Amino acid sequence: MTITISAVILAGGLGRRMGGVDKGLQFWRGKPLIETVYQRLHRQIERISINANRNREIYARFGVPVFSDRLAGFQGPLSGILTALERATTDYVLFVPCDCPNFPLNLLEKLKSAVEFSQISLAYAHDGERDHPTFCLVSTQLKNALADYLAGGERRMLYFMQMHGAVAVDFSTEKQGFININNLADLNSP
Numbered sequence: 347m348t349i350t351i352s353a354v355i356l357a358g359g360l361g362r363r364m365g366g367v368d369k370g371l372q373f374w375r376g377k378p379l380i381e382t383v384y385q386r387l388h389r390q391i392e393r394i395s396i397n398a399n400r401n402r403e404i405y406a407r408f409g410v411p412v413f414s415d416r417l418a419g420f421q422g423p424l425s426g427i428l429t430a431l432e433r434a435t436t437d438y439v440l441f442v443p444c445d446c447p448n449f450p451l452n453l454l455e456k457l458k459s460a461v462e463f464s465q466i467s468l469a470y471a472h473d474g475e476r477d478h479p480t481f482c483l484v485s486t487q488l489k490n491a492l493a494d495y496l497a498g499g500e501r502r503m504l505y506f507m508q509m510h511g512a513v514a515v516d517f518s519t520e521k522q523g524f525i526n527i528n529n530l531a532d533l534n535s536p
Contacts, residue, residue, distance in 0.1 A: 349462065350436040351454070352393040355383055356480060357405065357444035358415055358426045368400050370444035374533050382447040384408055390454040391440060395433075397426035422501045423480050424492065431489035443480040445527045450520035457483035460515045468507050474518025479503045481524070482512075 357370035357380055370380035380396065387394055395411040405412045413433060415425040423443070430439050438461065440454055450456075453471065460469040460483075467485035471478040480503070488510060495506050517524070527533060 349438050349458070351391060351438045351440055351458065351483070352395065352434055352436040353387055353391045353440040353442070353454075354426070354430040355380065355387065355394065355396045355442055355444050356423050356426050358397045358399040358423075368398075369527070370396075370398065371401060371404060372527070372533055374447060374527060379447055379527060380405065380408070380444050383442060383444050383449075384410070386447065386449060386451065387442055389451060393436070395430065396444075397430060417496065421496065422503070424496060424501060424503055424506065427482075427484060428489065428492045428496060431484060431486050431492065434486045436486065438483050438485050440483050441480060443526065446481075446524060447527070448523045448525065449481060450517055450523040452520070453481060453517075454483070456515050456517065457481075460513050461485070464513055466511055466513055468510055468512040469515050470504075470507055470512055471517050471524065472514035473521040473524050474516065475521070476524070477504055477514060478517075478524050479507055482507070 371378050396405045398405045398412055399414045402412045413429060416429045417425045427441060442449055457469045467488050469483050471481035
């Protein structure tokens with residue numbers, strides 16, 4: 347089974363734990379988080395878009411498509427995922443959050459291997475202790491099921507994934523890669 351894949355950086359949140367600032371545009375090690383994440387992701391895949399609900403014109407400077415959630419009101423990462431699945435012209439979409447600048451360079455390779463080997467619609471990262479559902483590879487065939495799930499008022503990401511037979515892919519040897527930037531103090535961490 348050969349599958350086509352595009353990627354989306356999720357940068358559509360409210361940044362509540364950062365005092366409401368746009369996380370992706372905060373500087374970390376001398377450049378915006380989104381730039382670091384984009385560069386790291388681009389080493390794995392060419393077709394990249396950004397999901398952003400604010401400052402779209404700034405995100406557009408990276409020269410990739412930028413889109414907002416179809417659903418209004420900052421409804422969480424599943425809303426951005428739904429919009430991405432609806433827009434996609436590929437079989438699967440790889441998602442990564444904008445606030446995790448050191449994610450594994452083999453993310454796509456391992457998630458893709460899992461969906462191809464098991465012939466499943468969804469795979470997400472697990473670091474040996476914790477699930478990381480925003481690091482996921484999702485089939486565009488799930489867009490209608492996700493739309494129905496969100497229309498029913500649900501927002502629990504992992505629950506949706508488990509309902510659809512998702513596989514947690516082991517990244518225990520890359521655990522440090524899933525440390526994210528949650529608050530302004532984290533921006534100054536090494």
